[in-house]
Amino acid sequence: MPCSPEFRLDHAGLMAWLREEDPRELERLWAEADRVRREHVGDAVHLRGLIEVSSHCVRSCLYCGLRAQEEDLDRYRLEADEILACARQAAVLGYSTVVLQGGEDPGLTRAFIAEVVQSIKRQTHLAVTLSLGERDDEDLLAWREAGADRYLLRFETADRALYRRVHPSLPGRLSDRLGQLHRLRAMGYEIGSGLMIGLPGQTWDTLATDLLRFRELDLDMIGVGPFLPSPRTPLGGPGALAFLAPPAVQVPNDGPTTLKAVALSRLLCPDANIPGTTALATLDRAQGRELALLRGANVVMPNVTPPAFRARYEIYPGKACVGETAEACRDGLAERLRALGRSIARGPGGRLSTLRQERTLFASHR
Numbered sequence: 001m002p003c004s005p006e007f008r009l010d011h012a013g014l015m016a017w018l019r020e021e022d023p024r025e026l027e028r029l030w031a032e033a034d035r036v037r038r039e040h041v042g043d044a045v046h047l048r049g050l051i052e053v054s055s056h057c058v059r060s061c062l063y064c065g066l067r068a069q070e071e072d073l074d075r076y077r078l079e080a081d082e083i084l085a086c087a088r089q090a091a092v093l094g095y096s097t098v099v100l101q102g103g104e105d106p107g108l109t110r111a112f113i114a115e116v117v118q119s120i121k122r123q124t125h126l127a128v129t130l131s132l133g134e135r136d137d138e139d140l141l142a143w144r145e146a147g148a149d150r151y152l153l154r155f156e157t158a159d160r161a162l163y164r165r166v167h168p169s170l171p172g173r174l175s176d177r178l179g180q181l182h183r184l185r186a187m188g189y190e191i192g193s194g195l196m197i198g199l200p201g202q203t204w205d206t207l208a209t210d211l212l213r214f215r216e217l218d219l220d221m222i223g224v225g226p227f228l229p230s231p232r233t234p235l236g237g238p239g240a241l242a243f244l245a246p247p248a249v250q251v252p253n254d255g256p257t258t259l260k261a262v263a264l265s266r267l268l269c270p271d272a273n274i275p276g277t278t279a280l281a282t283l284d285r286a287q288g289r290e291l292a293l294l295r296g297a298n299v300v301m302p303n304v305t306p307p308a309f310r311a312r313y314e315i316y317p318g319k320a321c322v323g324e325t326a327e328a329c330r331d332g333l334a335e336r337l338r339a340l341g342r343s344i345a346r347g348p349g350g351r352l353s354t355l356r357q358e359r360t361l362f363a364s365h366r
């Protein structure tokens with residue numbers, strides 16, 4: 001059964017849920033998100049090994065610690081053999097997908113990424129997700145042809161004015177993430193998107209519209225995490241005050257609001273793959289990820305970047321799991337999943353392939 005009709009998921013209903021503070025009502029929301037999650041995507045949790053391939057970035061997003069203006073950063077770009085070693089390790093650890101994530105870095109050339117994707121596909125059984133920012137269609141097509149399965153690109157906000165304010169375009173190149181998501185879908189990628197909760201300037205109204213946008217886009221993957229101020233950025237210091245919406249309508253960047261957004265994403269998009277994000281684990285180290293898994297999430301993205309580089313990929317400070325080896329991270333996770341009564345999923349764990357299989361099964365039973 002999809003979400004029960006008593007959970008109003010129109011714009012006004014979503015606004016009301018986002019602002020709900022009555023613990024009994026919230027218990028109903030958590031329980032419904034958990035039920036819909038179990039019914040549609042099951043108890044198994046997909047583990048995706050995250051490889052942070054480059055901290056170089058040409059963009060100036062006002063919230064991001066890797067923005068081009070951060071001149072003192074000790075930036076890095078992994079070599080192909082380093083990325084392949086991480087991927088092989090992810091396979092050994094039992095993960096079925098690797099996510100190659102990086103800044104918008106022209107040094108990650110079309111040919112370089114295509115070769116890396118091909119090699120991962122030749123050497124392992126892994127599904128490959130790319131998360132490399134706004135790129136030309138020619139790049140995206142070449143990578144798809146090389147075997148990439150999925151692409152993550154958060155649209156961050158559907159409020160155009162807010163989007164423009166915090167994502168300066170490159171000269172002569174208008175930033176259009178929604179357009180890119182549509183084109184990625186047409187190229188045959190599974191598409192993922194999402195946003196930060198509590199970005200300065202984000203209002204309840206905008207956030208409700210954004211959640212509805214997840215459904216309109218029919219997203220395969222949805223990532224929502226809290227906005228974590230990164231001190232050197234324009235949105236990280238006292239200057240951020242100028243960006244805030246009036247207190248009555250500014251969304252807070254806290255755990256409860258993020259978890260409501262996770263739960264509502266599950267109700268709106270019952271069979272999407274939804275991670276408990278690193279940002280949420282960073283905000284609430286004790287139980288951020290677990291609470292997300294209990295309230296709609298079904299994916300975790302353990303970091304498999306070599307620890308020496310991990311600390312240098314500082315989108316925001318204090319990132320969870322920076323010091324842990326990949327094995328320790330996997331073992332800790334496996335233990336926590338067991339405690340939650342959840343298993344580790346096998347198989348590539350794509351949404352579209354699962355839906356297709358189900359449709360085929362259904363067709364053959366008619």
Ligand code: 5AD
Nearest residue numbers: 063064154226227228230279315316
């Ligand atoms: N706090 C939380 N999340 C952030 N991201 C970037 N900067 C921050 C921050 N300061 C998120 C963005 C981006 C993803 C890779 O990380 O949503 O899409």
